[in-house]
Amino acid sequence: MPNASTLFKRQKDMKRGIRFTMMVCGCSGTGKTSFVNSLLDRNILPHRFQYQNLGSEGSIPKTITYSNLNGAMANAADLGQKFDAELANQEPGIAITETSVEIVDEDDSRLQLTIVDTPGFGDNLDNSLCTKEICNFLEQQFDLVLAEETKVRRNPRFEDTRIHVCLYFIAPSGHGLRELDVDGMKKLSKYVNVVPVIGRADSFTRTELINFKRNINDDIERFKIPVFQFTSDEEEDDPDTVEESRFLQQLQPFALVTSDETATINGVSTRVRRYPWGVVDINDTTVSDFPVLRSVLLGSHLQDLKDITHDYLYENYRTERLSAVADLKGDFPFESGETEPPSMSNLAAIANSKSMQKFGRVGVAADDAASAFSSGTVRHTAVETDDIEAVSARLANTSITEEDGEAGAPKKQVIKSMLLPERPNLETQNSSGSGAPDLLRTRSGSAYSLQDDEELKSMTDTSEKGIEDSAKNQYSPSITSSRASQNQVVDTRRLRKISETVPYMLRHQTLVTKQQKLEDLERKSAIGLAKRAAELEKKAMELKLREKKLRAKMAARQVSDAASTRSAQTLTERSYIEGDDAVVD
């Protein structure tokens, strides 16, 4: 039972109309378009290749984004508009399209439904791009909300474009989930409630459907895909809700039969699929879970899905994102995720660990040497024990202050290791200045450390962040602890800044990724063009060669013709001459 606050909210929602965004995702030909049309009971979306017989209610979806692997600027949504057999072998890439519909109920409540479609999903040879692209899209919607939230002055007309539910259409293979399904659902479920559904369930007999559902559920469990769960609290909720959610949970994945064809069965208008061997009523719960899913999506669980999106998925994303920004590392989770090495032995890791070990040892050795050096010099100058203690205390002090200072610790270690090769030089200097009094020596020592600090600071200020980072990474084991303490100190200051920086940061990132994408596209298309140009040139060369050959042949024939006529002439001449001779004879 809704309590007062949710009731109030609902009333407010009623006036404004509820916004709900739904994504349909899955291979082409699994019945996504039919499902949407059946869900709304209007033929809103045009079927693939049937844009011309779009009804009066239909609308062509708006393309939001599209991308393609091979650099062709073809849009998967456009490719679907008309059938072209010549282009059928081209990979369509993936597009994301959007259609908005307003549903008015009997009691005047309005529902602003946005349907996001993903034409081209699963149609490519290499489909790894598809899930990536969709995830990017979902991330962008979250980013938009995050940027809006952190703004000082918020836009009152801001439209929340987050996707509340994603229906993942599983192809009716009868076997189980495929790699694409597992991969796709797993990745998407980070950003959206994924509800797996079986498209075209009318290709299964009853036992086959039961088996298929079991296989899918087994696969979901085995690959740990976090799909949407219908849960309830047995103690708090009333028995009806508990019963209902249990029923829905065991019904998952929903088996859908959908159609564009309307008919009247027993006086009730419904949608049917008409086969020579029978008629399937999509609203018949014995053969299709469509009516159940419809009531879940547009009725009982609509608010649930919205709440989970906002309270759980978005919140998780926000935490992750903000902590990533707060770290000011410069690299963000999705960026670092992209540069994973191929499945070879991890060369980099080995190299790193080795160099680290070596460096660590050098550092330790330097430490030892340094301490030996200081004690040596102390002994050399033969001061009293008090003085030694004073020196060591001071040294310790300096080291502590250094560790407190930002990024001081790593530099110190570097310095120590750097010190090593120069030591003999120093010693000669020392020996040369052997007559110096002990007091002065300690003073110079402290001066040294002071100077050290100052220079360090200036160095860290001026030096590039990258260097700092690399230094940090290389010496991470010793630094992490000091870093943590640093963070606590700085966190409050940084967090205050986040609200100012985050929107810009996010925008900057999207711009950067967009630019990268465009550059990629440009490069690929340039390569394609170059290839085509080369081909054309080759053809031209061939044609020229052929022309030359033909010309040569023609010339040869002409020559031979001339020669033959000439020889004929000479023959006749000779005969004449002979004739003359004969005459003479």
Add this chain to the structure above:
Amino acid sequence: MSQVATANAEPIGITNLPNQRYKIVSKEGATFTVMLAGESGLGKTTFINTLFQTLLIPHQDNRNRFSKPIKKTVEISIVRAELEEKNFKLRLNVIDTPGFGDNVNNKNAWQPIVEFIDEQHSSYMKQESQPTRTGAKDLRVHACLYFIRPTGHTLKPLDIEAMKRIGTRANLIPVIAKADTLTPNEMLEFKKRIRAIIEAQNIRIYSPPIETDDQAAAEHAKQLIESMPFAVIGSEEEFEVDGKMVKGRRYPWGFVEVENDQHCDFRKLRSLLLRTNMLDLILSTREIHYETYRGLKMNGEVGSESPSKDSKRKSVDKFVDNPEFIEEEKRLKRYFAEQLRNEDQRFKQWKQNIHTEKNRLNHDLANLQGDMKRLEEEVTSLKQEKGYE
């Protein structure tokens, strides 16, 4: 004169030659190899079991599925069977290709299939050139059924690429699987599109020859050509309809009969595969596909110096030409270069650090020395003061 004489006299029996041939052939039996290609879950196994009315290939055990990783490679599995009908033996080889089109990245998924077909040709060629070749094993693919997913939209690029490559090597017969999920109108439209694609993309599919001397046969062949690609339904179960046992699928909304021309093209396809055109399939494989392969291979080998070297090169070529290996190589090279660059950068960084450190320390030293000189001077001045005092 003589012709007339033989015609008038008692027949000497040359007309019996076909009968003799018939005896030999029926005693020998025949070998027939069918390949099944297409994505998983399209009813390939069910279809072949329906076609021969026995449980030739067992279905994949669902419990075994869990032992395999989700990323699959295309396998080639061969099932041999001997069928007997009225004392005529048919040695049947069914080649299945599980795993085709199951991955996220299906680039070159057709490679194992194409390679298998080529390999059979080459192995047969090798066996032919042996001194004794009576017991030659022949696994040349006589017919390849390519199963198309009944999307009702179009063919996928994967289907087109695979069909293009198979079509030039074997008799390709496109088949729309699970035809009971498309209404007649959808099916009509779908078939039209597929035919258009096959035409436009120059995919070579098998078409039965039209014999001009036999009216009925020609009519039948025309019908077969018209109904390409065949829409089929498979079922291993039989149900009783009007007192007869009929293979079919029983849905809550109706009963689909496999052998009903109104419901699907199963009978046509069976007629093409077994009843009317099996010999033509076998012969055309030998005369067209095998010959083209042989011709290509022979031509390729003319220029080589020695056969042993050539064979070695061939085996190397197999790896060099395989696009998968080429891609892998490229990727590794790129990765290596990147690593090298990174390491180089790091070393440069170190070097720079060392350099700046050295400069700094030298600077320190100079300072110290200056200090010391000053102090020493002080000391001497003090001493002088003392000595003076």
